[in-house]
Amino acid sequence: MIGMLHAPYVIGSYVITFAGIGLYTWRMLAQARKAARQVPPQERPWT
Amino acid sequence: MTGFMTSTTSPSPRDRAPTSTTFSRALGIAALVGIGWLIVFGLFLSPNDRVQKTGVRILYIHVPSAWLAYLAFFVTGLSSAAYLWKRTRSLTWDRIAGASAEVGVLFMGITLVSGSLWGRISWGTFWTWDARLTTTAFLFVTYIGYLAVRGLGGTHQQRAKRSAVLAILAMLEVPLVHFSVTWWRPLHQNETVENGKLSGLMLFSLFVGLIAFTLLYVWLVLHRQRVLTLLDQVDDQGLDVAIAERRNEAVAADVTVQEVSS
Secondary structure: OOOOOOHHHHHHHHHHHHHHHHHHHHHHHHHHHHHHOOOOHHHOOOO | OHHHHOOOOOOOHHHHOOOOOHHHHHHHHHHHHHHHHHHHHHHHHOOOEOOOEHHHHHHHHHHHHHHHHHHHHHHHHHHHHHHHOHHHOOHHHHHHHHHHHHHHHHHHHHHHHHHHHHHHHHOOOOOOOOHHHHHHHHHHHHHHHHHHHHOOOOOHHHHHHHHHHHHHHHHOHHHHHHHHHHHOOOOOOOOOOOOOOOOHHHHHHHHHHHHHHHHHHHHHHHHHHHHHHHHHHHHHHHHHHHHHHHHHHHHHHHHHHHHHHO
16 A cells, blocks of 8 residues: 555656546547548548 | 538537547557556555655556657657658658657656656655756657647648658657666666566556556557548648639639720
């Protein structure tokens, strides 16, 4: 278990890491939805 | 096209997640499970270190994020080379390079922040100008510059060519960062895994972190390069509309001149 002495640094590093990844992912998917409104599904090579 | 853009029906799953496929969804779930495991092993199940005590838990995100940043920049360099080579030239390589560089910058940022917090525990300071930290910061700034260059104007091909050259040059910095700990013997410790300093549950937790971050990297790059494809298509549509408008204006002006002259 996490000792109390360095807990703020350890938990802080995990929170910053996953918040950063989450924020990037959310922004990317929002950009995808916005762009996809202007591109019909049949023009998306992966579908 | 207009009907498609102004549709008022509820969005289909394809529109809610336009860059998703069955494979990418499975990959995303695997990455999420991996991250769950990483949190459980990293924060709760792995033991404290004899010297670093609790601080060692930062290792399970710091080391995988650094390795993934290296991998991301290597993929950027390799994709850029594939674009520059005439036989394999395709804008898909350019988009993979751009997507990988973006994700690499994200992981490099995480490396710097988590390293800084770990440094505060181990060295008593958030930052010191030692060789590993300085070269890492330099690499981070270089790839931010690379992303800025990608954002400059021009055609997709111009963007691809100039950023590909820059990516190949920037990739040369990666070995400099990696070997800085052996060349200059700075405050930053040597390779923990290669020197066999980790074992048992600590080593297993690190590998859980590596696998989770690798899955996440693949998922992010896959989606990001699809988003870049969509953005390029939107850009092309905008260009087509602008060209059509200029043509119409030219035709209208021509008709006016003919009417005036007759």
